[in-house]
Amino acid sequence: MGKRILITPLDWGLGHATRCIPIIQELLDQGNEVMIASSGLALNLLKEEFPRLTFFELPSYKATYAKWLPLMIKVFWQSPYFFYVISKEHTVVKKIIDDYKIDVIISDNRYGCYSEKVKSIFITHQLTILMPKGLVWLQGLINYFNHNLIKRFDTCWVPDFPDQRLTGKLTITSLPVFFIGSVSRFTKSPPNPVKLYQLLILLSGPEPQRTLLEDKLIHQLENYQGKVMVVRGLPGVLTNILPHPAHVEVVNHLKAGELQQVIEKSEIIISRSGYTTIMDLYALESKAIFIATPGQTEQEYLAEKLKQANVVYSDNQDRFNLKEAIDKEKSYKGFQQSELGRQFLLDAIRMMS
Numbered sequence: 001m002g003k004r005i006l007i008t009p010l011d012w013g014l015g016h017a018t019r020c021i022p023i024i025q026e027l028l029d030q031g032n033e034v035m036i037a038s039s040g041l042a043l044n045l046l047k048e049e050f051p052r053l054t055f056f057e058l059p060s061y062k063a064t065y066a067k068w069l070p071l072m073i074k075v076f077w078q079s080p081y082f083f084y085v086i087s088k089e090h091t092v093v094k095k096i097i098d099d100y101k102i103d104v105i106i107s108d109n110r111y112g113c114y115s116e117k118v119k120s121i122f123i124t125h126q127l128t129i130l131m132p133k134g135l136v137w138l139q140g141l142i143n144y145f146n147h148n149l150i151k152r153f154d155t156c157w158v159p160d161f162p163d164q165r166l167t168g169k170l171t172i173t174s175l176p177v178f179f180i181g182s183v184s185r186f187t188k189s190p191p192n193p194v195k196l197y198q199l200l201i202l203l204s205g206p207e208p209q210r211t212l213l214e215d216k217l218i219h220q221l222e223n224y225q226g227k228v229m230v231v232r233g234l235p236g237v238l239t240n241i242l243p244h245p246a247h248v249e250v251v252n253h254l255k256a257g258e259l260q261q262v263i264e265k266s267e268i269i270i271s272r273s274g275y276t277t278i279m280d281l282y283a284l285e286s287k288a289i290f291i292a293t294p295g296q297t298e299q300e301y302l303a304e305k306l307k308q309a310n311v312v313y314s315d316n317q318d319r320f321n322l323k324e325a326i327d328k329e330k331s332y333k334g335f336q337q338s339e340l341g342r343q344f345l346l347d348a349i350r351m352m353s
Contacts, residue, residue, distance in 0.1 A: 002031035003103040003353075006096060008089075008113040009038050009046070011060055013205040014233055015276030016108040017042035019159060020123075021049055021185040021256055023106070026345060037096060037113070044236030048255055056096055058110070059088045086112035104352060106157075111149045119352065122153040123180075125160060125275050127173035130297040147175055157348055159183040159279065164338065166278060168305050170298060178351070181344030184283035185256045188337070189264055198226030199326075200266035204233035204274065209293050213317060214242070217270070220322040221248055229262055260284065268329060273303035273314060287334035289325050290314035311335060 005027055009016040017038060024046075027034050036046050037056035047055055061082060090112035096102060097115050106121045107113035114120035129146055131139040150156055155178060160167045162179040171177075203214050210233060221228055221244070228248045232240075235253040244250050254262060263269060263284055271277050273290035275298070281288050290306070292299035294317050303314035313329040315321075 002033060004033045004035070004101060006035050006037060006093070006100075006102045006105045006113075008036075008058065008093065008105065008107045008110045009042050010109040011038055011040040011042040011058075012109070013274065014041060014045055014235070015204070015274045016123075017045045018185055018256075019183050019276045019279065020046070020106075020108055022183050023123075023345065024050060024053075025185075026342075026349060030349065035096075035100065035102070037093065041233075041235050045253070048235055048253070054100075056092070058092055058113075059085045061085050086110075089113055107153070111152075114152050119155075120153045121155045121157055121352065122150050123157045123159065124150070125158060125167050125170055126298060127156075127158070127171050127175060127177070128169055130170070130301055132295065132297055147173070150175060155352075159275075161344070166282065167275065168301070170275075170301070178348050179344055180348045181342065182279045182282055183345060184279045186260045186263075186280050186283045188284050189260075192264060194265070195267045196227065196265040197229050197262070198267050199224070199228045200262055200269050201228065201230045202233065202269060202271035202277065203231065204277075205272055205293055209317075213272075213291060216317070216320065217322070218242070218244055218248070221245055224322060229266070231259065231262070268326065270325075273299040273306070273312075275302060278302060278306070282335045282337055285335050285337050287329065287332070288312045289329050291317050291320055294318070307332075 007020055007024055009020045024034050035054045037058045038046065039058045039060035043055065089110055093105065093113045094115060097105065097118055102118055104119045105113055105115060106123065108123040129142050131142065156175060157180045158171050158177045159180055159182065160171055161181055165171055166182060201217055203210055214232065230248060230250045231254055232250065232252045237252045240250060240252055242250050263286060267287065269281060269286050269288040271288065271290065273292045290303040290312050292303045292314065306312040307314045310332055311334065313325060313332045315325055
């Protein structure tokens with residue numbers, strides 16, 4: 001008999017919600033009943049992907065990035081509110097569990113979504129939180145708190161491989177964890193030599209940095225002649241008021257199946273170096289150019305790691321030059337899938353029982 005499972009992804013960008021898609025689908029395929037609780041654009045995205053499921057609204061973290069203030073300072077400034085949200089979401093989740101007789105809760109980076117009454121699973125790829133150079137002295141303390149919050153859960157799932165890790169040092173930890181493999185909503189199709197777009201730009205992440213990158217790239221596309229599609233990363237937003245050159249197509253959001261088709265029909269993907277994006281492009285063996293969110297140490301580390309491995313070209317947002325990036329990208333090999341992750345996920349779900 002299937003279980004009733006509550007999935008609660010963080011609404012900090014779209015990555016946490018999108019990497020829950022294959023997990024939700026696998027749970028449904030195995031005969032479980034899945035309910036979803038989240039907020040903001042993450043909730044909108046999952047409602048579009050799974051319109052027949054039951055949804056609940058959780059308090060939003062309302063994470064914002066400053067234009068010029070260092071990211072970690074901005075995060076510290078918002079931290080009292082974040083802890084308020086953690087407490088609030090814990091209260092909401094307790095009521096959902098009692099009212100709907102939930103058997104298992106799976107939280108993707110929502111620290112308050114656990115229960116002493118039911119099996120509680122935490123998903124993260126950041127077991128080691130990296131601090132910027134000026135704040136390295138705080139790294140030990142930050143990770144001590146991070147680990148203590150994770151210990152409230154029964155199990156920690158890491159979306160990576162136990163040996164050949166895409167995450168590098170981000171998943172170095174003394175905590176007991178279960179690796180569930182690279183988790184992507186995409187499954188590679190047979191090769192298609194016909195490419196419809198020279199560039200596909202995938203935008204995402206908290207404001208104002210999402211819009212700052214969007215404006216910068218749209219401006220530089222005026223001098224680019226190839227065919228381009230821009231996916232703005234705004235699920236649930238119906239209006240499209242972004243001015244753009246005639247050779248550029250712009251959409252606010254694409255569902256998973258539609259997005260996979262566009263990725264596979266594009267020569268180069270330009271995006272943030274978020275870990276979920278990396279797993280998706282790894283699954284499809286795409287070529288890419290990364291622009292890390294300024295001050296987001298995780299993205300900066302992953303972009304540099306892949307650049308040093310000659311997989312993906314990346315550059316700083318402030319100095320990013322489209323023409324130069326396209327020229328330099330030619331010498332990078334792109335993603336090459338060496339290991340499939342589905343069996344790891346199946347093992348994790350089996351052990352969940």
